[in-house]
Amino acid sequence: MIPGDFQYKKPSGKQTLLMAVMGVGGLVGFVVTVLVLTFVVSAWVGQPVIFGNDDGPVQPIAYPHTIHAGTGTGQLGLDCTFCHRNVTVGAAATIPAVGLCLTCHKTVGGTTETAKAEINKLRAADEAGEAIDWVRVHRVPDHVHFVHEAHIKFFTEKDGILPSAVCSTCHGNVAGMTQVAQVRSLKMSDCVDCHRDNGAPTDCTTCHY
Ligand code: HEC
Ligand code: HEC
Ligand code: HEC
Ligand code: HEC
Ligand code: HEC
Numbered sequence: 001m002i003p004g005d006f007q008y009k010k011p012s013g014k015q016t017l018l019m020a021v022m023g024v025g026g027l028v029g030f031v032v033t034v035l036v037l038t039f040v041v042s043a044w045v046g047q048p049v050i051f052g053n054d055d056g057p058v059q060p061i062a063y064p065h066t067i068h069a070g071t072g073t074g075q076l077g078l079d080c081t082f083c084h085r086n087v088t089v090g091a092a093a094t095i096p097a098v099g100l101c102l103t104c105h106k107t108v109g110g111t112t113e114t115a116k117a118e119i120n121k122l123r124a125a126d127e128a129g130e131a132i133d134w135v136r137v138h139r140v141p142d143h144v145h146f147v148h149e150a151h152i153k154f155f156t157e158k159d160g161i162l163p164s165a166v167c168s169t170c171h172g173n174v175a176g177m178t179q180v181a182q183v184r185s186l187k188m189s190d191c192v193d194c195h196r197d198n199g200a201p202t203d204c205t206t207c208h209y
Helices: 013-022 024-045 065-069 098-105 113-128 148-159 167-171 188-197
Strands: none
C-alpha cells in the first residue's frame, strides 16, 4: 500500500463538530471552557482537579504525626485524643499548647540533626512563652457550622469503636503522615451525602447559621 493511499471516510457528525470546535479560533474558546468547567467542578466537589495540593502546608515546626501517633516499631502510638483533647466534647478538636509537648521534649532532644533542630524551635518557643502559629489544614467557611463532638459520638456508638478510630473517616490516615494534608473534600456535597446516608439532618440550618 502506498503511504497516504488511505480510504477517505466522510467525517461523522461528532467529528465534524469536534473539527469546528478545534478550529484555531475555537481552540481558545475550547480551552477556556475546559478551564472554567474545571474550576466549577473543583469548587463544587472540593478536589482540585488539576492544581493538586497533595502535600498539605509546610508547618513552622516539622512535627511528624508518624513518630508520635504511629504504632509501628520505634513509634510512640499516642492516642489522637491525648493531644486533640477537645475533639470528643466540643466543636473544635484543638491543637495542643507547647507545654504539652514539653512534658517530653524537656528531656527528649532528638537523635538526628533535623530532629534536634526542630525540637530546638519548640524549646525556644517555650522559653519565649510564645505559641506556635500552626498553619490550618482543614477549614470550613465562616458561614458553616461544624461540630466534632456530634460526629465522634455518633460513629463511636454506631460502629462500637474508639474516638480515635473515627478520625480517619474524614482525615485519612494521619498517623501515617509526616506532614498533614487534607484527603477528603469536606465540601457541601460531601457533607450532605454522608448526612443522607446516615439519616442525619440535611436541612440548611443544620450547617448554616
Ligand atoms: C503529640 C500530639 C499529637 C498527637 C498524638 C496527634 N496530633 Fe494531630 N496535630 C498535632 C499538632 C501539633 C498539629 C498541628 C501541626 C500539623 O498540622 O501537623 C496537629 C494537626 C492535626 C490535624 C490538622 C489540623 C488542621 O489544621 O486542619 C489533624 C486532622 C490531626 N492533627 C489529626 C490527628 C489524628 C487523627 C491523630 C491520631 C491518629 C493525631 N492528630 C494525633 C499534634 C498531635
Ligand atoms: C510522649 C512524649 C512526646 C510528646 C508528648 C511529644 N513528643 Fe515529639 N518526640 C518524642 C520522641 C520520643 C521523639 C523522637 C526523638 C528522636 O529520637 O529523634 C520526638 C520527635 C519530635 C520531633 C522531631 C521529629 C524528627 O525526627 O524530625 C519533633 C519536631 C517533635 N517531636 C515535636 C513535638 C511537638 C510539636 C509536640 C507537641 C505537639 C511533641 N513533639 C510532643 C516524644 C514526644
Ligand atoms: C465528619 C468529619 C470529621 C471527623 C470524623 C473528624 N474531623 Fe476533624 N475536622 C473536620 C472538619 C470539617 C474540620 C474543619 C472544621 C472547621 O473549620 O471548623 C476539621 C478540623 C480538625 C482540626 C483542626 C481544627 C480544630 O478543630 O481544632 C483538628 C485538629 C481535627 N479536625 C482533628 C480531628 C480528630 C483528632 C478527629 C478524631 C477524633 C477528627 N478530627 C474527626 C472533619 C472531621
Ligand atoms: C462521615 C459522615 C459525615 C460527614 C462527612 C459529615 N457529617 Fe455531619 N453528621 C454526620 C452524622 C451521622 C450526624 C448526626 C449525629 C447525631 O445524630 O448526633 C452529623 C451531624 C452534624 C451536625 C449536627 C450537630 C449537632 O449539634 O447535632 C452538624 C452541624 C454537621 N453534622 C455538620 C457537618 C458539616 C458542615 C460537614 C462537612 C464539613 C459534615 N457534617 C460532614 C455525619 C457526617
Ligand atoms: C451537612 C452540611 C450542610 C448542609 C445540610 C447544607 N450545607 Fe451549604 N455548605 C456546606 C459547606 C461545608 C459549605 C462550604 C463549602 C466550601 O468549603 O466552599 C457550604 C456552602 C454553601 C453555600 C456557599 C456556596 C458554595 O457552594 O460554597 C451556599 C449558598 C449554601 N451552602 C447553601 C445551602 C442551602 C441552601 C442548603 C439547604 C438546601 C445547604 N447549604 C445545606 C454544608 C452544608
